Amino acid sequence: MVTLDLQNLLVCRNILKDKLIQELAEAVASPDDLSASHRFAGHLMEKAEQEGWSGNLIRSLFLHLLSQEGCLAAKMAEAASGHIGTSLQDAFIHDMKKLLPALSERAVDIVNVKLLDDYIPSLPQKLEATEYLEKQLSGKTTPEEITEAFLTYYAKYGYGEIASYPAFCWNSKHQKLQGIRHFEAMDFADIIAYKRQKEQLIGNTLAFIRRRPANNVLLVGSRGTGKSSGVKALAKAYYTDGLRLIQMQKSQLSDLPKIMANLRQYASKRFIIFFDDLSFEESDSDYKYLKSAIEGGVESRPENVLIYATSNRRHLIRETWRDRNDGQDELFRNDSINETISLSDRFGLIITYLEPTQDEYLDIIDHYLQQEGISLDREELRILGHRWNLEHSGRSGRSARQFVTHYLGQMLDK
Numbered sequence: 001m002v003t004l005d006l007q008n009l010l011v012c013r014n015i016l017k018d019k020l021i022q023e024l025a026e027a028v029a030s031p032d033d034l035s036a037s038h039r040f041a042g043h044l045m046e047k048a049e050q051e052g053w054s055g056n057l058i059r060s061l062f063l064h065l066l067s068q069e070g071c072l073a074a075k076m077a078e079a080a081s082g083h084i085g086t087s088l089q090d091a092f093i094h095d096m097k098k099l100l101p102a103l104s105e106r107a108v109d110i111v112n113v114k115l116l117d118d119y120i121p122s123l124p125q126k127l128e129a130t131e132y133l134e135k136q137l138s139g140k141t142t143p144e145e146i147t148e149a150f151l152t153y154y155a156k157y158g159y160g161e162i163a164s165y166p167a168f169c170w171n172s173k174h175q176k177l178q179g180i181r182h183f184e185a186m187d188f189a190d191i192i193a194y195k196r197q198k199e200q201l202i203g204n205t206l207a208f209i210r211r212r213p214a215n216n217v218l219l220v221g222s223r224g225t226g227k228s229s230g231v232k233a234l235a236k237a238y239y240t241d242g243l244r245l246i247q248m249q250k251s252q253l254s255d256l257p258k259i260m261a262n263l264r265q266y267a268s269k270r271f272i273i274f275f276d277d278l279s280f281e282e283s284d285s286d287y288k289y290l291k292s293a294i295e296g297g298v299e300s301r302p303e304n305v306l307i308y309a310t311s312n313r314r315h316l317i318r319e320t321w322r323d324r325n326d327g328q329d330e331l332f333r334n335d336s337i338n339e340t341i342s343l344s345d346r347f348g349l350i351i352t353y354l355e356p357t358q359d360e361y362l363d364i365i366d367h368y369l370q371q372e373g374i375s376l377d378r379e380e381l382r383i384l385g386h387r388w389n390l391e392h393s394g395r396s397g398r399s400a401r402q403f404v405t406h407y408l409g410q411m412l413d414k
Contacts, residue, residue, distance in 0.1 A: 001031050002101045002109045009098055010091040011072040015065045020044055024058070027111050034112075041113040052125030057116045058107040062099060066150065067133055070159040071095075077154035079267050089147065096143035096150075103137075103146065127164050128239070129157045155268065156240070162266055166239040167232070169247050170259060177246065177262065185236035186229050192367050192397070193360040194226060197351050204349055205234050208306055209241050209270050215348025216294055219310045224398030225353040227310040228276050235272070246273045253289040260293065264302040275309040294346045309347070356395050361385060364400040372408060 006016060006025055015021055023040040030036050044057050053060040066074075073092040076084045084092075096103075107116035126134075136149035157163035165179030188198060201217065208214035219227040235245035246259065256273070263271045275290075294307055356364065362378070365385050369376060376384070388403040389395045 001028075001112065002105045004028050004101055004110065005098050009095045011088065012066065012092075012095040012099070014069050014071055015062075018065055018069075020047060020061060021065070024061075024111065031112065037111050037113055040111060041116055044116065045119070048119055049121050049123075052121050052123055054119055054121055054124050054126075055117075056107045057119050058110055059103055062102045063130070063133065063137075066099075067130070067153065067157075067163060068160050073151070074154045074159040077151050078158040078269075079265070083155075084151065089151075092150070093143050093147045096146045100143060100146070104141070129153075129163045132157065156242075158266060158269060162244065162269060166235040166243075167245040167247060170249075170252050170255060172252055172255060175255070175258065177259075180247070183232075183235070185232040188230075188233050188237060190367070190371075191226050191229055191233060192364040193356050194230075194353060197353060198230060200349065200351050201230050201234070205238065205243070205272070208272075209238060209243055214306060216307045216346070217309075217349045217351065218347035219308070219351045219353065220313065221353030222355045222396060223312055224393065224396030225355065226397045227353055229397070231272070231274055231276075231308050231310065242269045244269055244271050246271055248273055248275055250275065250278060256289050256293045260302055260305055263305050267304060269304060271305045273305060273307045275307070278309040278311045279313050291346060307347075356397070358382075358386075358395065361389065361395040361400060364397055365403055368401060368404040369407070372404070374407075374411075 004025070006021065009016070020040065020043055023036070023043060027033070027037045027040045044061060047053070048057050048060065051060075051064065053064075071092075073084060073088055076088060101110065108114050133149070133153045136152055137146065140146050140149050153163075161168070161177065161179040165181070165183065167180045167183040167185075168177045169180060170176075171178045188202070191198065197219075201219070204214050204217060219230065221227065232245065235243060246263075248256075248259075259273065263269075273293075290307070293301060295301075362381055362385050366376070366381060369381075384407070385400075385403065388406075389399055392402065393399050
């Protein structure tokens with residue numbers, strides 16, 4: 001049986017805290033103790049089913065820990081675009097020599113349980129970042145080559161959940177970012193019309209990714225016109241370029257300073273903090289957290305963070321004529337009005353989405369029908385589409401998709 005020397009690791013010692021690694025060490029230390037081997041194998045199979053791992057499960061376990069747990073080499077490589085000091089690199093090579101058997105030998109030669117080789121999970125899945133790492137490691141056999149493969153991976157994707165997911169939400173209870181495993185986003189090619197708006201949104205975001213000056217963005221206009229879809233499409237399109245999307249709720253605005261401090265440590269990544277359908281009542285005071293985040297308070301906003309928001313309102317804070325009349329006895333009423341309307345002005349780029357024209361609306365419907373292999377005569381499309389928008393919420397991309405869903409459902413009944 002192959003032995004593993006895990007206790008002499010230098011910069012990857014954090015993996016020793018993992019329960020599965022501790023059970024593996026017990027199984028390797030007592031190869032004749034079948035209960036220790038089976039206990040480890042059983043727990044490893046549970047992890048494999050949870051993560052969708054296939055093949056050599058011991059190798060999968062170590063790849064997962066080295067890419068997710070963030071050893072010292074990973075943290076420095078992510079922060080320095082893959083370039084780490086020679087001493088740290090030598091230490092990482094030392095650790096790869098110790099871990100080489102776990103990464104290259106058959107699982108059954110480490111723990112005598114045949115099921116751990118060529119494992120087939122019930123729901124196989126592999127993240128894009130994991131596939132990239134596997135590709136980098138393919139054909140690499142020496143500790144030096146494996147070290148270079150990991151450093152290349154850390155430079156491109158980082159480590160931990162930041163490496164694995166294009167989009168995140170903020171877990172207020174545990175005060176941490178949480179990867180969105182099933183993130184749904186459209187391709188820009190599927191967002192029909194709004195060419196100028198897409199060019200503005202993409203151009204600003206590419207400038208941000210390329211470390212050039214870029215603005216916070218407010219997308220305003222008619223409901224269902226693709227404002228949110230456009231922002232989410234950015235995360236899908238530029239994930240491999242280091243862009244990540246952080247979806248937040250208005251109720252979490254008070255956590256913005258903490259989130260920004262957290263994101264500052266991932267210097268090689270670019271983050272868009274995204275508020276969907278944002279608006280405030282005049283009595284809301286949380287908008288002041290947003291103003292401070294955009295302009296920078298005592299601590300400057302991290303250079304790797306921008307804020308994008310969508311709203312149906314051009315002015316984010318609701319104000320009525322009654323509010324203005326009630327304030328007639330205020331000496332400096334104009335100051336209050338300016339404060340009310342100034343929040344949206346703090347977004348350097350404001351992109352407006354209007355209701356699509358009749359032809360654009362029909363083009364959207366036609367596009368989604370074509371994706372399903374259905375082609376309708378333009379006149380029939382016009383009649384059906386016009387009838388739908390009269391009976392529903394008017395012309396919009398959302399209404400068009402709802403029509404296509406209805407049409408497909410009715411076709412299945414015929």
